[in-house]
Amino acid sequence: MLKFAVIGTGFWANYQIPAWFEVGGVELVALYNRTRSRAEGFAQQFNVANVYDDVDELLDQHAAELDFVDIITDVDTHSFFTAKAVARGLDVICQKPMSSGLEAARQMVEVGHRAGVRLFIHENFRWQAPIRKLKEIIDSGVIGRPFKARVSFCSAFPVFDNQPFLAELDQFILTDIGSHILDVCRFLFGEAESLYCQTSRVNPRIKGEDVANVLLRMQSGLTCYAEMSYASILEREAFPQTLALVEGENGSIQLTHDFQLRITTRTGTVTTEGRPTLYSWLDPAYAVVHASIVDCNRNLLAGLQGTGQTETTADDNFETIRLVYAAYDSATRNKVIYLNR
Incomplete structure (x- = not known):
């Protein structure tokens, strides 16, 4: 049984904490939130005895008994809280995106290496049931x-209603959704050798970009178009699903709405599904996202226990962060970015 503490009891803690209990093999020892009353509400809900609004106090009191911490806070605080935990010799799971800049992410990785602790990133889109099924069919x-x-996440969903801080980000969709979608592209097709990106801001009430289109040339030779938008008013709303079309020399696979995968070859089309598990604590409207947290946590736990290989280590996820900031660089300079030069 591994013991852990949660740092940050905001929106996503509502799903990451019950997902841990769904996996099992862990004990939640303590909670931290800068607004103590928020943490107290979670403590009551999940029967946690120790609540703090001072992260140093939590770590000083419990570091000796903890096996890891799960950081579920805003991106600007990830480096800060990671450093605090690493200084106590604790393994860390950190919410995506890893950090608010490429250099900050690089430093997080290096801090973990120097301390000899394991740093994992909670990147769950690649664990969504239809994405795993798509990968299985490709393979x-x-x-x-x-x-x-083509990998597509285009929606008119009012994301700023339940996460208003996103409207204040100077860099929005590539850091928030791009870190997911570009990671999915890596998961499906391997590493990229170059990319070209264009961005725009359609919503006048936000600071950052809400549309991004990224053309990736993968090392395999495959060309992948990753499109992201929170300004797309479409005939059929796809949120929160990621859609995809993969073309091969002998056929194609289309991941469509309702978790359907249509496989077309010269002999015809067959349809299969990649439906998420409907756990009791998730919101059915977001089942594809919330259920993926269980599978993500299960893989992270295997890495922490040393019984399996974790996919989303900080070293691996740094390659996704490289793509995010290379995309910003490309959009700013209107140039193709070659990643290995």
Whole structure:
């Protein structure tokens, strides 16, 4: 049984904490939140005895018994809280995106290495049931060698209603959604060798960009178009699903609404599904996202226990962060960015 503390009891803690209990093998020892009353509400809900509004006090009191901390706070605080935990020799799971800049993310990785602790990033989109099913079909070889793909997260969902701080970010959709979608592209197709990006801001009430289109050339030779938007008023709202089309030399796979995957070859089209598990604590409207947290946590726990290989280590996720900030660089300079030069 691994013991852990949660740092940050905001919106996503509502789902990450019950997802840990769904996995099992862990004990939640303490909670921190800068607004103590918020943490106290979670403590009552999940029967946690220790609540703090001072992170140093929490760590000083409990570091000796903790195996890891789970940081579920805003991106600007990730480096700060990671450093606090690492200084006590604790393994860390940190919410995505890893940090608010490429250099800050690099420093987080290096701090973990120097301290000899493990740093993992809670990147869950690649764990969504339809994305895992898509990967399984690609790897089966049924469509042959993939040469072209589109990965799409386009919506008019009012994301700023339940996460108003997002409207204040100078850099928005590439850090918030791009860190998910570009990670999905890496998961499906491997590493990129170059990219070109264009961004725009459609919503006048936000500071950052709410549309981003990224064209990636993968090391395999595949061309992948990653599109993201929170300004897309479409005939059918896809949120919170990620849609995709993968074309191969022998056929194609289309991941459509309602978790449907349509596999087309010269012999015709067959349809399969990648439906999420409906846990009792999740919101059914967001089941594809909330259920993926369980599978993400299960993989993280295997890494913490040393019984399996964790996919989203900080070293691996740093490659996703490189893509995010290379995309900003490309959009700013209107140039193709070559990643290995």
